[in-house]
Amino acid sequence: xxxxxxxxxxxxxxxxxxxxxxxxxxxxxxxxxxxxxxxxxxxxxxxxxxxxxxxxxxxxxxxxxxxxxxxxxxxxxxxxxxxxxxxxxxxxxxxxxxxxxxxxxxxxxxxxxxxxxxxxxxxxxxxxxxxxxxxxxxxxxxxxxxxxxxxxxxxxxxxxxxxxxxxxxxxxxxxxxxxxxxxxxxxxxxxxxxxxxxxxxxxxxxxxxxxxxxxxxxxxxxxxxxxxxxxxxxxxxxxxxxxxxxxxxxxxxxxxx
Amino acid sequence: xxxxxxxxxxxxxxxxxxxxxxxxxxxxxxxxxxxxxxxxxxxxxxxxxxxxxxxxxxxxxxxxxxxxxxxxxxxxxxxxxxxxxxxxxxxxxxxxxxxxxxxxxxxxxxxxxxxxxxxxxxxxxxxxxxxxxxxxxxxxxxxxxxxxxxxxxxxxxxxxxxxxxxxxxxxxxxxxxxxxxxxxxxxxxxxxxxxxxxxxxxxxxxxxxxxxxxxxxxxxxxxxxxxxxxxxxxxxxxxxx
Ligand SMILES: Nc1ncnc2c1ncn2[C@@H]1O[C@H](COP(=O)(O)OP(=O)(O)O)[C@@H](O)[C@H]1O
Ligand SMILES: [Mg+2]
Numbered sequence: 001x002x003x004x005x006x007x008x009x010x011x012x013x014x015x016x017x018x019x020x021x022x023x024x025x026x027x028x029x030x031x032x033x034x035x036x037x038x039x040x041x042x043x044x045x046x047x048x049x050x051x052x053x054x055x056x057x058x059x060x061x062x063x064x065x066x067x068x069x070x071x072x073x074x075x076x077x078x079x080x081x082x083x084x085x086x087x088x089x090x091x092x093x094x095x096x097x098x099x100x101x102x103x104x105x106x107x108x109x110x111x112x113x114x115x116x117x118x119x120x121x122x123x124x125x126x127x128x129x130x131x132x133x134x135x136x137x138x139x140x141x142x143x144x145x146x147x148x149x150x151x152x153x154x155x156x157x158x159x160x161x162x163x164x165x166x167x168x169x170x171x172x173x174x175x176x177x178x179x180x181x182x183x184x185x186x187x188x189x190x191x192x193x194x195x196x197x198x199x200x201x202x203x204x205x206x207x208x209x210x211x212x213x214x215x216x217x218x219x220x221x222x223x224x225x226x227x228x229x230x231x232x233x234x235x236x237x238x239x240x241x242x243x244x245x246x247x248x249x250x251x252x253x254x255x256x257x
Numbered sequence: 258x259x260x261x262x263x264x265x266x267x268x269x270x271x272x273x274x275x276x277x278x279x280x281x282x283x284x285x286x287x288x289x290x291x292x293x294x295x296x297x298x299x300x301x302x303x304x305x306x307x308x309x310x311x312x313x314x315x316x317x318x319x320x321x322x323x324x325x326x327x328x329x330x331x332x333x334x335x336x337x338x339x340x341x342x343x344x345x346x347x348x349x350x351x352x353x354x355x356x357x358x359x360x361x362x363x364x365x366x367x368x369x370x371x372x373x374x375x376x377x378x379x380x381x382x383x384x385x386x387x388x389x390x391x392x393x394x395x396x397x398x399x400x401x402x403x404x405x406x407x408x409x410x411x412x413x414x415x416x417x418x419x420x421x422x423x424x425x426x427x428x429x430x431x432x433x434x435x436x437x438x439x440x441x442x443x444x445x446x447x448x449x450x451x452x453x454x455x456x457x458x459x460x461x462x463x464x465x466x467x468x469x470x471x472x473x474x475x476x477x478x479x480x481x482x483x484x485x486x487x488x489x490x491x492x493x494x495x496x497x498x
Contacts, residue, residue, distance in 0.1 A: 048373055077375035088366040092284075102374050105274055154374075 001026055002158065002190055007046055007056035009039075016042050017053065018214040027188040028206035029181050033195055035236065039214040040194040041085070044160055047192065048080060049073060060158065078106055081151030083161040083180075087143040089135040089150070096122065096131040099150045106154060121149040125179060141172040145179070152183060159184065159191040165200060173197060177204050198243060201225060210236065226250075261458050268383040268457070273376060281385035289351050289386065289453075290393030294400070300346060301339065301401040305408025308333055309425070313418040326420055327428020330409040332437070339401035340441035341489045344448035347394065348481045352456040355386055356477035359460030360470035368461070383457040387450060394449035395442045402438070440496050447492060448485050455481040 002024040009017040016039045024030040032040050045051040047058055049065050058065040060076060068076065089098050099118040107114055122128050125145040130138050138146070144164060151159060161180060165173035181204040184191040195201065201208060205222035210233050218230045225237060226247070238244045272278035309330045316325055359382055362368050371378040406429065412418060413425035459477035463469050 050369055050372060074375040077373060080373060082370065082373045084366040084370055086365050088370040090362075090367055090370075091365075104277055105374065105376055 001061055002047065002192065003057075003059040004043075004047060005057040005059070007043070007053045007058070009042060009046055009051065009053045016214050017046065020056075020211065020214075020216050022209050022216065022219065024190055024192050025207055026190050027185055028191070029184050029204045030190070030192045030207045030209070031195055031201060031205050032192065032209050032211060033201055033236070034211040035196060038211050040196075040211065041162055043211070044162055044192060044194050048082060048160055049077075078154055079157040081154070081156035081159045083144070083147050083151050083159070083164055085162045085166055087135070087140075087147040089143055089146055091135050094132050094134055095127065095138065095146045098135070098146060099153050102150065102153045118149075118153060121153050122146070124152070124183070125149045140167050141169075141176065144168065144176050148176075148179060148183070152187070155187070157189060159189045161191070161193040163194055163196070165195060165197045170199060173199060174203065180204070198237060201237070212236075260462065261454075264379055264383070264458055264461060265454060267377065267379040268387070268454075270377070270380055270384075272380060272384065277381070278385060281381070282389055285385045285389035286393050289354065289389060290397065293347060293350060293397060296346070296350060297343060297397050297401050298404050301334075301343070301404040302408040302411075304338060304342075305330070305334060305405030306412045307408075308338070308405075309409035309412035309420070310415070310418050313412075313420045317419070323420060323424040324428035324431060327409065327413070327425035328431045329428070330425075331406060331429050331433075334402055334405040334409070335437045335441055339398050339405055340444045340448070341485065343398060343401045344394065344445055344452065344485055345482055347397070348448075348452045348456075348485060349478050351390070352452050352478045352481045353474040355453060355456035356460040356474040357470055359383075359457055360463040360473045361467075363461060363463045364466055364470060379461065383454070383461070386457060387453045390449040390453040391446050394445050394452075398441060398445040402441070440492075443496070444489065444492050447488050451484045451488060452481045455484060 004020060004022045004024075007017050007020045008015070020043060032043060034040055042051060046053045047065075049058075053066070056066070060079075063072075063076065065073065065076065089095075090101065093101065096115075096118055099121055100114055103109070103114040103117055107117075109117070119128065119131070122131060125148050127142060127145050127149060130142055130146070135143055135146070159180070164176050164180060168176065177200050180191060180193065183189070193200070193204075202222055202225075205225060208218075208220055208222065208225055209216060210218040210230075212232050218228060218233045220228060225233070228234065238247060309326060312329050313326045359368075362382070368378045368382075371381060409429075410422065410425060413420040413422045456474075456477040459473040459480070460470075463473045
């Protein structure tokens with residue numbers, strides 16, 4: 001469980017995160033949703049310690065990241081996996097070398113065991129065929145899967161994903177969402193996902209935090225998100241025509257029934 | 258300047274994993290050093306030839322002995338060309354390569370990806386480049402000296418310049434000071450550090466996108482060239498006067 005308390009972050013006097021508090025639970029896909037520029041990436045980078053908030057607490061199962069020493073932080077980081085928006089695969093290494101990298105750096109297992117573990121992770125994301133290809137030689141969806149395999153190589157307790165669907169077609173997006181959700185449940189990880197994709201919200205929104213202009217507007221799950229009366233949330237969710245139509249139909253049905 | 262010192266402090270520490278460090282080191286020596294061999298050979302051969310021809314054309318007075326041509330060519334190559342001028346050229350090739358590689362890794366979040374794993378990204382990426390360059394640039398410099406002088410000897414076979422191979426070779430051996438070779442090698446080690454660390458600094462601190470990576474690599478080349486020239490003056494003052 002990750003608990004975020006009263007996070008405030010500003011850049012050059014402009015407040016980007018305004019007093020955000022939230023709880024992200026184990027074995028669940030916790031979504032941070034909101035428009036582009038609402039502060040999702042900044043929040044996730046605060047949580048993982050890539051950016052330091054101006055004030056607030058970030059508790060990993062009770063351990064406060066902000067007051068940690070460099071050494072403690074590095075230890076905690078070995079329990080984290082992160083899927084970056086652009087995958088962030090190392091482009092000078094093959095897919096397999098990418099997945100082996102965290103193992104090579106931190107695992108004390110033998111070379112053969114490290115390789116086996118990396119191959120297992122690649123197999124888990126259905127990417128065994130692409131082992132020897134370089135990131136520039138594979139599609140966006142495959143890059144995301146390779147990045148997931150790398151993120152889970154060290155068996156993390158916490159998984160973070162920044163816009164896992166950006167740049168993917170709807171079908172591939174669903175596959176990636178399902179993969180992240182399955183892995184989360186399988187390994188009982190605390191997964192935090194940034195997204196503005198409504199398909200993801202409806203598909204894997206176990207716990208949803210909606211932020212608008214740096215303020216937490218609403219929290220709930222995928223069932224509650226549709227019936228919510230929060231104006232800003234409604235504007236965000238029903239921004240697409242399809243979503244509007246679905247809602248109209250549902251309202252009609254509930255009147256008739 | 259303060260940021261540069263901080264980055265170097267972060268980079269120059271013991272690696273997390275020696276095996277990974279050596280793997281990177283070999284990669285860097287190949288990519289930055291061995292791949293620069295051809296450019297060093299071509300430039301040194303041509304410049305060595307041209308220096309010899311120009312000196313012979315300028316020293317036409319019968320009062321100056323012909324072996325002066327070989328002597329002067331050697332001094333120019335050993336003292337200045339093979340170290341300082343060669344490193345200015347390498348600053349362009351290797352410096353822009355380093356800055357754009359690290360800069361691209363920065364803007365595509367590859368560096369963040371390392372940091373989040375708990376890897377000291379500066380140490381992992383920058384230290385092998387610095388050590389690799391400091392090891393291999395002196396090798397390139399020695400290569401350049403040999404090839405440059407061979408270029409000069411080649412020129413001495415041309416009849417139109419008024420040189421003879423015998424007088425040229427006599428000049429090459431005349432008053433040879435071994436220390437000048439060491440002086441050049443020491444200079445090149447300092448330049449190697451300047452090129453790799455300055456280029457890494459510009460790459461590591463890129464903010465933005467591809468455009469900024471391009472700008473950073475240009476700035477890296479300009480800044481490391483200026484620093485090489487400055488270091489040249491200072492080191493010459495310390496070692497030769
Ligand atoms: N390093 C930074 N320096 C200054 N402003 C930043 C920085 N990072 C993000 N911002 C600003 O913070 C706001 C939120 O950005 P971000 O978290 O990336 O939004 P998103 O919700 O799309 O991920 C944006 O207005 C952005 O310009
Ligand atoms: Mg974002």
